[in-house]
Amino acid sequence: MHAMHVRDLDLNLLSVFDALLRERSVTRAAAEVGLTQGAMSHALNRLRAYFEDQLFVKTPTGMAPTAKAAMLAPAIMEIMAKLREDVVSQAQFHPQTARRSFTLCMTDMGELVFLPPLMRQLRKFAPHCTLRSVQVPLPQVKDMLASGEADLALGSFRTAPDDLFQQLLFLHEFVTMVSVRNTAVGDTITREQFETLRHIVVTLASPGGAAYDAAFDEHGIRRNVYLSTPHFLAVPLLIDQHPDLIATVPLELGNVFAKLGTVKIVPPPVPLPPFGLRQFWHPRFHEDRANIWLRRLIKETFEHYPDVRTD
Structure with a gap:
């Protein structure tokens, strides 16, 4: 023609x-x-x-x-x-009829904190959409977001690239996790106990613990680090099997594991600054209707954390 x-x-x-x-x-x-x-x-x-x-x-x-x-x-x-x-x-994006998968970059702790409430909201407002969680090193997060392989990154990426958009969701506090079989530690832990007991430390590509590490240094506290691991979820099992070990972890993580009955949480011996959990996205998708909807859903779900929406 x-x-x-x-x-x-x-x-x-x-x-x-x-x-x-x-x-x-x-x-x-x-x-x-x-x-x-x-x-x-x-x-x-x-x-x-x-x-x-x-x-x-x-x-x-x-x-x-x-x-x-x-x-x-x-x-x-x-x-x-x-x-x-x-x-x-x-x-346009119509959540009630849309059929697509959303991919989120997060750690195993992020899955524990974000996924249960988010899944409830997504199943209510976008019943035909699905979720996929991926854990990637921080240097790869920007490329994942830029290519569209991931829609958002959720977590405490303190050294995230400056050219990513970000939004604060809520602040997390820290607690110290102790075995319930460690009878030497009651409802509080002394500085002497904190320095004497051996620690499990979670280390990530972008350490969420950088702020509280600095706080310990400012107070002159030296931790007796026995084990470093990149996995939050291994910590309570290790403490249960080795009651002489302790760990300082985000509050929500400690609350979840304390419900299992094998560990308890106590305040750290010195005040630690809270850290912010944020969502990050690439400028390429700043005006994307589906991305905008997902960001709004996550913000509304977690803005009053820990009293998240479940209705």
């Missing part, structure tokens, strides 16, 4: 063709595409002129496609499907 002839085709007419093909009625097709019956008849006449064929003719059972219309139908239906799925669907 000549290029000039291609430019003569109004793409809106393809939606008219598609509706007539499915509805077999000028009235019903007009209602579907939002036209009056007169405007629909005019659009059909334009289609007939363009393709030099009647395309749809009246029969006792409705508007039937001609042989040429039947020949054109597969290609036009495919074009309309691609437009709806790959173009129109990107212009």
Whole structure:
């Protein structure tokens, strides 16, 4: 087909063709595409002129496609499907009907804190969407967000790249976790006990503990570090099996593990600054409707943490 002839085709007419093909009625097709019956008849006449064929003719059972219309139908239906799925669907985001997977970068502690409340909210407001959690080194987070492989990063990335957008969700405090079988430590832990007992320290690519490490240094407290691990979830099991070990962890983590009955939490012997948990996203997706919706959902879910929304 000549290029000039291609430019003569109004793409809106393809939606008219598609509706007539499915509805077999000028009235019903007009209602579907939002036209009056007169405007629909005019659009059909334009289609007939363009393709030099009647395309749809009246029969006792409705508007039937001609042989040429039947020949054109597969290609036009495919074009309309691609437009709806790959173009129109990107212009808006309707959570109740959307079918997509959201990918979040977070640590195992982040999964423990964020996923249960977020899953409840997502299943309520976007029932056909799913979640995927990935743990990647900090230097790779920006590339994951830029490429769209991940939608958001959630956590305490104190050295996150400056060109990422970020939003504070809530502040976390620290507690010290002790085995319930460690009878030497009661409801509080003394500085002497804190310095004498051996510690488990969680080390991440971007240490969330940098602030409280500095606080210990400022107070001249030296921790007797026995084990460093990148995994928060291993800590309570290790303390249960080795009651002489202790660990200083975020409050929510300590609360969850204390419910298991094998460990208890006590205030650290010195005041520690809280740290902020944030969500991060790449500028490429700052105006993306689905990303905006997800960010808003997460902010609304956690802005009153720990009294998160569950309704």
